[in-house]
Amino acid sequence: MSTTLKNSTKETSTNADSPVEGLVSLSAIENPENYIGQTAFDPGNGHYLGKLVSIEKENGKCLVKTDFGKEISRDVNQVIVTNASENTQSSEMSFKEVKKLYYISRRFLLVPFILGLGILYFAYGLAGIFENYSIWIEEKVKFAIVVVILTSIIIFLFITYVGSIKRTSWGRVMMMIVFYVFIIIKIPFFISPIFAIIGFFEFRKSKALFGENRITHTAIKKEFKSRKVLGK
Secondary structure: OOOOOOOHOOOHHHHOOOEEEEEEEEHHHHOOOHHOOOOEEEOOOOOOOEEEEEEEOOOEEEEEEEEOEEEEEEHHHHOOOOOOOOOOOOOOOOHHHHHHHHHHHHHHOOOHHHHHHHHHHHHHHHHHHOOHHHHHHHHOOHHHHHHHHHHHHHHHHHHHHHHHHHHHHHHHHHHHHHHHHHHHHOOOOOOOOHHHHHHHHHHHHOOOHOOOOOOHHHHHHHHHHHHHHHOO
């Protein structure tokens, strides 16, 4: 979720009853107390303010806490929030957490490339075996075993490749297995064991980037860049 609105500030501030890009004025919400803990934005410029920590219905005020711990008081009509159904995990994180997750997500963009190299490597080996079939005539059983093993590896890597592109939860598990194998057998041709170790542990702590309710790379990138500009 981007923390900077691209819509007209005039439309956002004057039309409180109409949410813009999934955002709505706090004054237009029937039960604003349900939004405590959500991310708050400035309706004038769309900038990220912080987390909504309390609401005083009687005097129409609310309290927002910035990432630096400072609490600011605002009128409820001077705060816009994300619709609950549109809110994402990244908006609930501190800037430090967003920054860390963004760089991990960016490094993960290399994973499909690495897996693609692995697929090509084993496919080349499999093609070489068929090309030199004549030397396997006396060892047909061994030939069949090698072909089955290499084909299984290629299929496994391909499925993992698809999972890495779509960033599914099962894809994350498969990638952890692949990187763990890289560490064990120390494959040197397309990935260093050191990078394999780093990748394995980063997959373990990046659950938020995978699965049906994952934070997409585009979302975490927008969140990071907008917060970076604001210093928050």
